[in-house]
Amino acid sequence: MNKQLRVLILEDNDVDAELMERELKKANITFQSKRVGTGETFQKELKDFSPDIILADYTLPAFDGCSALKIAKERYPDVPFIFVSGTIGEDFAIESLKSGATDYVIKDRISRLAPAVHRALSEVEERIEYRRAERALRESEARFRSLVESANDAIILTDGSGSIISCNKSAQRIFGYSAGEMLGKSILHIMPERYRSDHQMKMEYICSNSKLGINGKTIESYGLRKDGSEFPLEISIATWGIEGGTFYSAIVRDITERKKDEEELKIKAQLLDDSTDSVFVHDLDGNFIYLNESAYKSRGFDKGEMMCINLHELVTPEYERLLKSRFKALVEKGEGTFESAHFRKDRSVIPVESHARIIESGGKKLVLSIIRDITERKRADQALQYRLDFEKLITSISTNFINMASDKIDEEINHALAIIGEFTDVDRSYVLLGPAGGARTGVTHEWNSGTIGSHLQELKEVPFESSPWFVEKMKNHETIYIPSFTDLPPGAGIELSKYQDTRIKSIIVAPMVYGGVLFGYLGLTSVRKEITLAEDLIALLKIVGEIFMSALVRKMAEEAIWESETRFRAIFENAAIGMALMNIEGHTIVSNPALQEMLRYTGEELRSIVFTGLTHPDDMPADTGMFKDLMAGERDNYQIEKRYIRKDGSQFWGRLTVSLVRGDGGEPQFGIGMVEDITERKRAEELLKEKARAELYGFIVSALPVFASGVPSQVRNTLVKNFAERFEKNIMPRFEEEMRRYDHDRNISSGAIEAEQGDLDFFVSWLIGMFSNLGIRTRTAPQATGRVFELLNCPWKGEASGNPIFCFICRTIMRRSLTWTPFKGSADQKSSIANGSQVCRFEIHVKCYENYC
């Protein structure tokens, strides 16, 4: 002991004090002592001397050991206090120990003093050491506690039995208990009932297997709050054993939010996986970061395989070239929609549409794409396009059949069959006519791809009745569509397959119906592959069949006309009017009895006579001119009134209508002439004309001197106007009378102007008569919108050349009279004899009416 030990001795007896000091010296204790005998001095020295140890007598005259002990312990609890006394009473030991006495040495055994002092001092040292350790512990604990208290996680300590011995504020907050409510309680209290037995079992297992490391392991479980509610938690348990026990610390984190997030994520992930669209997340180099289930499954990969593939390898080369620029555009715009195509694992290709967006993750730009398989859409687009093309095709076919010459129909049907056959990619397309087709039955038209033999011969005789199923379908005008011929529908019958090529894969048969009657069918046959056609396309085929049929029916109808020639002949023979068939040269090929009667020739005789030989020379030029035009194909018919010369030389007026009959190539073949005897009408006309001519002549002649006189032009104009009015007043009633007589007035009276050729002809013939009465010869010829009407001589040539007013006579006649007709039009003078022309030429233009112009 280096330091001097300061010993305070409370002893009234100096001898005893001496003894004590001697004992200490004997034990080689270096010390410094102070003796006190009273309470005052004890207290004073306690303070001033600051002893390391107190040795006290139990009984003192003015003081007592117990009081001294009390004082000392009160002020200096760490200073050891040893009683050194002669006697002690009952219960002294316990009392003094409880008061804090360190030891007790009996004066009779003073030799015990030194060991007692040693022990006391070592205890002090131990205590100081302990205090220091304790302080350090407290500090450490305080630091730790503040750490624990401020921790956001609940920190709960339990002893080996699971009793909570410590819990922090977060634990109280999370579980809803106060510290007091938690401490001492079993950990089971904060666990849902269902976990308790399991927990106990596990803890027992852990306790009995000390090697099992549970330290640092994180477990997810559920916690029970005071209010009975449960919440998900994450718990990390640490354990350590010290002699005498095992402790557990649990760090508990409320993961309600995280769980919620996790759930949400799980749901989102599930949604992503449930999506039929593929979802890719990849970087700008095309390395995949995320793929949903659809992404790899729809491409035939498992997830691992596809994650290893780069987008560049997945995309077909034509689109792969675009990736770089697309990524660039994406980065610039943030999002975009692209069409692309991906390889499946088996290298088949899926057309896709990708909606891509740039997302940021971990400071990196990534591409999130939602990719839709657009195979169906493409297919639909193609189907739609196919349909449109097919419709276009059908339209063009049907257009071709409009107004088609019947002799072209077969050719066109064959052409259409080829087009349809090629379009639908079948091997044979054909038209098969049934009994309703009349003379033409069996396969009448056919196209084949060359991979299949012709039907034309072998199917001449189609056993329509051999397959009742087929017939029934056809009767109902149903289309038969057998995509796969090996799967004939039940009831289709063996009969149908019997006459079919065994190689046939698909057939389509569309009924050809006209006027509600089934004539036959349009068939398509495929041997190379099975043909799938949408319903609407098959419906279109049926329309094609109908187009064919209506054309065929037209053709057959025309053929039927010729076939019913006998009926025609009967009409021809029994007609009241004269009829003749003339060849191109004008020879009569055949004539009917009525004509023979009119001309008094026999049919045989007529055959040898050219028609010109039957015509009055005056009418010859007009007739031959028009006949030539007819036979040149420039017109289809003409009508003329002309005088015929009979075998006996007598004449009669006939109205001749000649129609052209063309051959198959459109070339003029025959002329059919129909002759009506109009002698009676002509005679009546002549009489009227004579009368009218006389009147007009008188009128004109009376007016002439007025024209001839040299009147001033103003007066002349008045005269002209007067003449025109008088002309109208005098002549128009006559004209109308004639019109009525010959039934040309109906249009005038009805006001519904419907000009007919006859009306114009009548008007022209009236004009001819009118001018003829004035001694003016005329010539007329048809033109596109009317007639050319030429006056060949001028009775007032001398006067007219000096006085244009004479020309006005003819002009007035032309113009005024036109206004009396149903025609709307004009009669313009194009040239005049008075001006030196050969003829006075008028052009009558009438407004073009239907069926006429």
Next chain:
Amino acid sequence: MLNIQGIYGGIIKIMMERIKTGILELDKILGGFPAGKTVLVTGDPGTGKTIFGLQFANACCAQGLRTAYISTEENAGDLHLQGKSFGWDLETFEKNGALKFMDLAGNRAVEIKTALSISMEAVKGNFTELADHLPEGTGVLIIDSLGSHTANLSPYEFRDRFDLLVHNLDKMGITAMVILDSITSKEFNDIALFSAYGAIQLMKRENPYTDRRERVMDIVKMRNTKTPIQLLTFEIGLRGIELTSPGEVSDTQ
């Protein structure tokens, strides 16, 4: 995550190591007996000294400590039975070597004879022998009781010997519970209480409110330990000693 294990490990190391007594509530109050120290348990007859001893022995074995139990009053068989009545399988502990009963009861006559025939030094030797003849690796010693070895001793002699015993045990690092009946303790003016590191008195008293006798425990001292001021009532229940009134803890050093 806090390294809670590390922090707490450190704290526990700083704190004095304690050995569980086997009495749950007492362990909560004291943390257990200070390791390597001697605790003196005194008590009137029937207050449960031996039960306390056995309970402590059982707890020590359960904590993996090799325990020696010196019995001077009862033979091993009686103690096994007594332990069994509280559910302590001392026999098994003894079989697997955790527990060693040292039955001195049968030798007492011989000892007395020796004591008489030889010298006072021989009697003194008895005390040292108690510690010297312990099996190898003994961590805990229970002496039940020391009273039988105090015959013919003056208080001073007893004090000297007891001091020596405590000193030796302390040097050997053995945690000891020395049971001494109150009568013998009183005989030596309870002077042994000064020598032990801790001292517990078991008593019986009248409860003035219930008019019933009850057992109480007075923790007279326990160095470097927070001890309750008031008496702790206890019962001897199905599992041995159980405190019924957990005491308020104060720091009385």
